[in-house]
Amino acid sequence: MPIDIAVVPVAGRGTRLLPLTKSQPKEMLPVGSKPVVQYVVEELARCGIHRLLFVTGPGKTAIENHFDIDSELIDHLRETGKEELLEDLAFEREDLQYFYTRQRRQLGLGHAVLCAEPVVDGQDFVVALGDSIIGLHAQSTVVRTMTELFETAAAAAVIAFEEVPPEEVVHYGIAQPKGRLDDVFELADLIEKPDVREAPSNLAVAARYVFSPAIFDYLRNTEPGKGGEIQLTDAIQALIHDGGRVMGVRLPPHQARFDIGNFESYFQAFIEFAMADPDYGERVKAFTRKLLSGGDEVE
Template sequence: MTNKIRKAVIPVGGLGTRFLPATKAMPKEMLPILDKPVIQYIVEEAVASGIEQIILVTGSGKRAIEDHFDHNFELAYNLAGKNKKELLKKVQEIEDLAEFIYVRQPKPLGDGHAILCAKNIVGNEPFAVLFGDDIIDHQKPALAQLMEVFEKTKSPVLCLENVPDEEVQNYGIVEPKNEKDGLIEIQNLVEKPSPENAPSNLGII
């Protein structure tokens, strides 16, 4: 088993109900931020952090995500014919970002089940999990920072943020134990607790 993280699992099978009606016909991961969809920012962060293989766990109505990273011969031919070299280059760069593997999640049974759907591809290797709900703008990718901590500790690593009391029910909340050098040892975690039952205000992102 290697200690180097080469693979990233990205669950994209959710229904996106929080973003309705925008996500009725479009996957939430394809919603644009400026000139790129959310999922492309996530993949680019993974690649910038050293990830080589992207495992996208998809579901019903998510074909647009596969099409986005796949080669589109008709589009490439059209752009080349109109001498739109810069646009053609951008499109080709998307296709060449990484090795993409798609796994189907039969039913939207949550993120844990989605990650489990990728187990045969991940095998016994350590891997990263990324979600499309948060984009962190930092000179050094957040994932790269997490991977460095993993290489030092050889333990699972989570990214946390302080969450207001009224929003803890929307997050997985951790129960912290010890803190040293900016790292927090986690004793337990609770998925979407009520504010009165939350063990802390540290939410998983």
């Protein structure tokens, strides 16, 4: 049976983006012409996901409101002759089902995934971090690649990875491949934030996972770390060490990850998406060139 449910953790407070995130979720920050989490949902829908479970926290009701079908707005646009704007509401798809559960205490990504267990209900499932976009305008099909590999490889988990500069491996979970490192590979281990000199590769976990429900037992048995948090990486390590087959998929160069985790990465993502906008991109590029050259603003 094809995997059709995804868990989208969105409970994080976004403190590295304060004061921008004081009254709005970081997942609702605009990148180009859409909020971050809309790109994530559109990517998942394109890859065959029909049910989405958001693991939320305080101050996240804007996400639920965004994905409601707003009949009053639709009627207003029709009555005022603005039917062309209805295309911008195409994400309000009736064939997608949305579910919401609360992570009542901020105890890490592993705990957020564990909160999804009652809804997942013994099924294989995708995890897609709600603050990370894969591919420019989320035109990524890596989740479909991952779910298909999960089935054909009889895997217990599949993880997306991206290449990072060697000096940045200290910030990520890093793949230790078993055997040859290709675009698809099996993991011998997953090392959390290794020293630069000891890193087994420069492939970092990239915000997309596929799991069997067995991961929940490993999460329950994971010892809390710093701040009492349950780390997903620790549960994956235990799964591998117990003989579970965990596969890795390298993100293609044209499907880079945009992580909306701090101001630098947020600004970079917004600029790149704005420049690629089909309606305004060329003007944004012209304005940017003018600005960088010290010339007058584009009229």
